[in-house]
Amino acid sequence: MADTLPARQAYRNRLAGLLPEHDRLICLDTDTGLFTGVDFGTAAARYVNIGIAEHNLMGMAAGLAASGWTPFVNTMAAFATSRAVEAIKIDIAYNAMPVRIMATHGGLSAGHLGPTHQCLEDLAVMRxxxxxxxxxxxDAAATEALVDAAIELPGPLYARLGRKATPALPAGVEPPVIGTAQRLRAGGEVLLVATGPYPVLAALDAATALAGQGIEAGVLNMHTIKPFDEAGLIDAAAGTRLVVTVEEHWRSGGLGAAVTETLSEHAPVRIARIGMPDTFAGxxxxxxxxxDHYGITADAVVQTVLRHTSTGKRTQP
Amino acid sequence: MTVLTENRTDLLRAHALNIRERIVDVCSNPEGGHLGGSLSLVEVLTALYFDVLRIDPAHPDDPHRDIFLLSKGHAAIGLYSTLAERGFVDPAELAGYGTTGSRFMAHPVRSIPGVEMPTGSLGHGPALAIGFALAAKLSGSRRRVFVALGDGELQEGSVWEAAMGAAGLGLDNLIAVVDRNGLQLTGSTEDICPLEPLGDRWRSFGWAVREVDGQNIEAVRDALAGAPWMPGRPSVLIARTTKGAGVPFVAGNPKSHYVNFSERQQARARIALRRAAPGEAHHG
Structure with a gap:
């Protein structure tokens, strides 16, 4: 699978095309550098670099949205989620303002920049x-589809984007529809539920490997964490005896938690959660x-499935 | 001064007195309320809602209206009482403040006509105001955006983040008012985390600054009506006020911040208000 554009660049390029076409869109930047050299054409006045000021960013966006604009706001996931969260909560979410929070460097994608710039809590906080x-x-194609959908979406949106290029999903995968989980592979006794580029690819690779061992594992791309597609998940999990979640997020509060909450209430089944352990990258x-180091890989998924299915015992609700 | 102007000022004073009485009444509910910082802001609110703001209670969502944001959201009772006086909300409904099921929470709620944004966590108003002001500039609108801050609130870093940003964007349609009553919850701002020289601080951030007696309704009105005072710069009016203004037995006392008047205290406060509105003999 070929690498595609980094999600943040796919988003940037798409927005640069959309801004001149939609006269109520505005792009607020916090000197991220993402838009350096971008030509917004006739919409140049609607790109505003406000400086390094994330609270101001979120509050301004709410004021603009209350005035009938749709702001795309730009910062890193870590700074959106944990620094500016009160402004997001009160100014944006409380008022259901149509602000698009485009959060780059999600998960571990900040890599060598360290835990100050990594963001492993955003899904828990935002959902x-x-x-x-x-x-x-x-992947990049999914990012473009979500940016397009964000133009008319009512209420606020938080989009977690990566920093560098990641491999594209297999050819033929349809663009995601917000709120509808995506079945990437039909399965049997096991369901793998994943979110984000590497976890989804890990789930797909694990499913292939498991098939070679006689275990049919379905794969569900849970690209929308909220609103959570409970019906889609329950349907996909029907008849399975194990659900494994895979995410680039602390194991608390994110996809694994959302899946566990849903299935334990509506369709109990054994669940194993793969994600970042309760630690900062050291x-x-x-x-x-x-x-790889923290075990968010296809191999970890395979081993988890084998460990939980080796007894052959079906867990009773 | 013309007779017409005097009458107009008298009318503003009469509204201010009514608003103060309503604040005292609301703060006499069983839960009590933020009295002191509501009373200190009455002249600012009255000047804005009865003279300066382009607003229409019959059309609270008029897209051409001016915007007022109460960044010091704990003065909600002051804002609600002003909105009732101005005809945005039903005074009878406001009288139910503090009772279970009431819409009138202790911090402004956007579902109430005339409330632009919910506030209460301090330091949010300035960034919101920048958003409204920038939107107006981009749309070519004449809209002005006013935001009232408490002085204790200025200890929040987000205020200065926004202050720097507003000046950088040249938003001269943005006007802040600081309710400089000198007191925060437990004492004097200057004892707890000093703000002075306050005017110089705002000037150094690129704002046009004026200071007035914030209980002098004509001075407040004239300053706000004339803003912006410098093209290309946001304006800040430092309104020197008295916490609890108008009710002598609480005025200037940090304990006026939140009170729960008994019936006797309520009656005493109302009598005091009738005797003299702050800063000027009242004859209403």
Missing amino acids: ALPNMTVVVPA HVGSQEDLL
Whole structure:
């Protein structure tokens, strides 16, 4: 699978095309550098670099949105989620303002920049907020589709984007529709539920490997964390005896939690959660190195499935 | 001064008195309320809502209206009482403040006509105001955006983040008012985390600054009506006020911040208000 554009660049390029076409869109930047050299053409006045000021960013965006504009706001996931979260909560989510929070460097994609710039809590924080839509596109094409959908979406949107290029999803995968989980592979006794580029690819690779061992595992791309497609998940999990979640996020509060909450209430089944352990990254590494080190890989998925299915016992609700 | 102007000022003073009485009444509910910082802001609110702001209670969502944001959201009772006086909300409904099921929470709620944005966590108003002001500039609108801050609130870093940003964007349609009553919850701002020289601080951030007696309604009105005072710069009016203004037995006392008046205290406060509105003999 070929690498595609980094999600953040796919988003930038798409927005540069959309801004001149939609006269109520505005792009607010916090000197991220993402838009250096971008020509917004006739919409140049609607790109505003406000400086390094994330609270101001979110508050301004709410004021603009209350005035009928749709702001795309730009910062790193770590600074959106944990620094400016009160402004997101009160100014944006409370008022259901149509602000698009485009959060780059999601998960471990900041890599060598370290835990100050990595963001492993954003899905937990953002999905806790009423009115918020939370998406994690799994490749550049999905990012473009979500940006297009964001133009008319009511209410606020949080989009977690990576920093560097990641492999494209297999050819033929349809663009994601916000709020509808994507079945990438039909399965049997096991369901793998993943979100984000590397976790989805890990789930797909694991499913292939498991098939070679006689275990049919379905794969569900949960690109929308909120609103959570409970029906889609319950349907995909029907008849399975194990659900494994895969995410580039602390194991608390994110996809694994959302899946567990849903299935334990509506369709109990054994669940194993793969994600970042309860720790900050302690050494330098690329995104791939860190994912490997912390066990967010296809092999970890395979081993988890084998460990949980080796007894052959079906877990009773 | 013309007779017409005097009458107009008298009318503003009469509205201010009514608003103060309503604040005292609302703060006499069983839960109590933020009295002191509501009373200190009355002249600012009255000047804005009865003279300066282009607003229409019959059309609270008029796209051409001016915007007022109460960044010091704990003065909600002051804002609600002003909105009632101005005809945005039903005074009878406001009288139910503090009772279970009431819409009127202790910090402004956007579902109430005339409330532009919910506030209460301090330091949010300036960034919101920048958003409204920038939108107006981009749209070619004449809209002005006013935001009232508490002085204690200025200890929040987000205020200065926004202050720097507003000046950088040249938003002269943005006007801040600082309710400089000198007191925060437990004492004097200067004892707790000094703000002075406050005017110089704002000037150094690129704002046009004026200071007035914030209980002098004519001075407040004239300053706000004339803003912006310097083209290309946001304006800040430092309104020197008294916390609890108008009710002598609480005025200037940090304990006026939140009170729960008994019936006797309520009656005493109302009598005091009738005797003299702050800063000027009242004859209403």
